[in-house]
Amino acid sequence: MSFKTQPTRKEAELAVVAALVLPESDAAEAVDPLAEIRSLAEAAGARVVDSICQRRARPNPRAAFGKGKIEEIRLLCRQLGATLLIVDFDLSPSQGRNLEEDIGVRVVDRTELILDIFASRASTRQAHLQVELAQLQYMKSRLRRMWTHLERTEAAIGTRGPGETQLESDRRMIDHKIVDLRRRLAQIERRSHRQAVQRLDPNTVSLVGYTNAGKSSLMTALSGAEVLVADQLFATLDTRVRNWHLRDRRLVMLADTVGFVRDLPHHLVASFHATLEETLNADLLLHVCDASDPDLEIHLRAVKKVLADLGAVDIPSLLVLNKADLLSPDDRLALTAQFPNGLLLSAHSKEGFESLDQAIAAQLDRWSLHLDLQVPAGAGRLLADLQRLAAIDSADFHGAHWHARLRLSARHWSRLCPELRQQGGTFRSIPGNGHLEDADLMGGATRSDDRIQGSLGGE
């Protein structure tokens, strides 16, 4: 058995893709149940020569498909010269083996395919390690079943022992590699965590959504920063963060990250946890979807499921219906009726950007404090932090003080309030702190009265 986990890039291999549509699966509702696996296969570098689909009540335990369908696939592969069969679900090792024997070509299942795409796209050291870890864990979860055919014949002459011995040594080798990868990943994660704790970051708005929805395009269009945009699945594998100024001049960090698909392999989600950390720590999620995709609802459901798996369901989010430029007037009406809170826009034509800006500002304001501050003009770093992080409604220098009315998130206030006190500044809350508790206003300071009148530096 080989433990090579990074892919060898291939010439476009000719592939047939095959799906099994079970009654309860999302694919059963899809307009074209084979569309996604075809795109995934192409994203992995294969050239799809044909696709085939079988509806069944449940997979055939022997080789997933029924006998007749297998024969059909075999003939198709032979006629078209395909050397690869890609199936849109996960196979048990014995199903994989039986299919390969019956059809006579290499068989790759959905998890292997997605892991392979991730391996080919990984560009950072962290992403490489994360994919390798996911691949090894997937391999390990199948190891026992891979060797069961030997264990079953344990009593037979000549086969006694080796199955178990081989299984043990393979498992040990994988375990060692997993421990080593985890250690190296933990080092990288510790370093970036240390850096994050020291920084006083602006509010983070994370772009999440189905792969190819246009997250990176939106990031580029909003922030002006160039990030990779490509008409392919999983173009982005790491998390990129760019500064972006809202129209009220408030600075936010826009984070673009890996896209999701339905049934994203469990090991992959776990391995990419650190990459998705930025997303999980966001103040607001922009759930970007391709509004022109006929399977929009299936994609929305898939993304929500991954977010739930990641424990990110409680983060406030806005639904962004991207690619509005591809919609007919009738489609627009239908979508607006279906998603009254959705923001219809286009990363290409930039229509709808103003509403997006306003909606983000309004969301951030829900968790912001409205403050009236007097800051000594000499408190340079504090002034710079306030000017960088707050939405400033008015500001002026009066003598030796900077006087400002501004909106600032509770998180930032809790860091800056002690600093303000130390520098001898004063603060007063302005009505409008909708969701916030008085305790937030104090930023860790002692409460005074209900209206929170901060009296600092002896005022």
Ligand SMILES: Nc1nc2c(ncn2[C@@H]2O[C@H](COP(=O)(O)OP(=O)(O)OP(=O)(O)O)[C@@H](O)[C@H]2O)c(=O)[nH]1
């Ligand atoms: N017509 C149209 N195409 C768009 C729009 N936004 C993005 N696209 C196209 O959609 C494709 C995918 O765009 P990306 O920005 O790479 O999508 P992504 O969500 O970052 O994809 P992954 O990184 O793979 O998850 C590209 O071909 C874009 O040019 C839009 O508003 N209108």
Ligand SMILES: [Mg+2]
């Ligand atoms: Mg992208």
